[in-house]
Amino acid sequence: MNKPKIGVVGIPGKWSTEVLADRLEALTGFRAVIDMAKVELRLDSNQLMFGDLDLAQLDGIIVKKISEVYAPSTEDRIHVLSHIEKLGVPMFSSAQTIGQLINRLSGTLALQQGGVPMPKTRITEDLEQALQIVHEFGSVILKPLYSTKARGMVMLTAEQPESELRQALAEYRQDNSLYYMQQTVKLDGKDLGMVFLGGEYLCTYARVGNKDSWNTTIHSGGHYELFEPSEELIELGRKAQACFNLSFTTVDIALTDQGPVVFEVSAFGGFKGALEGCQVDAAEAYAQYVLKQVQQKGVLKC
Incomplete structure (x- = not known):
């Protein structure tokens, strides 16, 4: 039986993109890291070409990272992927859902409408x-x-x-x-990344700041640590991610003197925090999840 061909939309050379492609290749024997800057949409033939590869013929696409930085132009790439998704190519996560989270305001409004506690x-x-x-x-x-x-x-x-x-x-x-x-809320030097796969809780890590920055991001010198959340905190994360239809995500949560609040839900989620903070290979778990989902959808194209 042929194995599925699943591509990874991401940033060539970036660790999270490459490690996911590695895990998929080990499971299926197929590897494709797709740079959206080099993709051509052919509406006359309903093809989405990346070199000689027609993405419309893949059995699935994981969108790990759609651009290096978020910008209004990122939404153009989402529209392109959305067209292929409507032709029947399974997308992880859905292009429509990713589009909702690329813009911080639309993501915030969805959380607000879902009754999720956030900073004022x-x-x-x-x-x-x-x-x-x-x-x-x-x-x-x-x-x-x-x-x-x-x-x-x-x-x-x-x-x-x-x-x-x-x-x-x-x-x-x-x-x-x-x-x-x-x-602003008092972070006590850290905030949390709660990881979900297919809507199910995977693990939680803490981002701990270096005391020289007001934020705790790794980009600003922070580091990851394991965090064991309460069942109530897990349910908060579950409620936040349930506002969207994401295959894989990280919910950013802060513990404050007024109770926990959600900063945001990530359109893509991160692997490094789960690996370094929780010792969980989230890329492997995600690859296996997507493979199972694709296989359950029926006949393979290749």
Whole structure:
């Protein structure tokens, strides 16, 4: 019996992309790391070509990373993948769901509608209103709608001089369509990454900051540690990820003196935190999960 051909959309050379492709190759004998920057959609023949490979003929596609950084142009790539998905190629995760999470605002609104506790959040286009929010909250994080790993985020506090705040807000607005502002919460130097596969809980790791940065991301010098959550905390993570239809994801959770809050649900999820923090090979688990899902869907194309 032929084994499924499952491609990986990702960033060639990046560890998370390559390790997932490695795990799939070991299971199926097929390997394809797909760079969306080099893909051609042929609408006249319903083909999505990556070199000589027609992605429409694959038995499945895992979207590990759709671009190096999030941007409005990322949504164009999602539309391209969505067309192939509608032709019957299983996508992990669904292109529509990924699109909902690429934009921070749409993802936040889904969590809000799902009754998931989050830090106090305000959105406005007006500088004067943004300035009032800083004073009301005391301390805020400005978050771009398209960003990962805290890139582009700015912390402002009511203690800063008025002129300094106005200048920071004006400069921020030059590169952003609106002010997405969250009240800062006390992290005690760490926050959590709760991993789910196919909607089922896998493990939880902590991102521990290096004390020289206000955020705990590895990009800013943090590191991973194992964390054992309570059943109540797992249920919070489960509730957050259930707002979306993701094959694999990480829910970012902070423990505060007001109770746990969810920062966001990742469109793709990470492997390194699970591996280094939990000693769990999430790439292997994901590859096996997708293989099983594809095999259950019926006749293989190749």
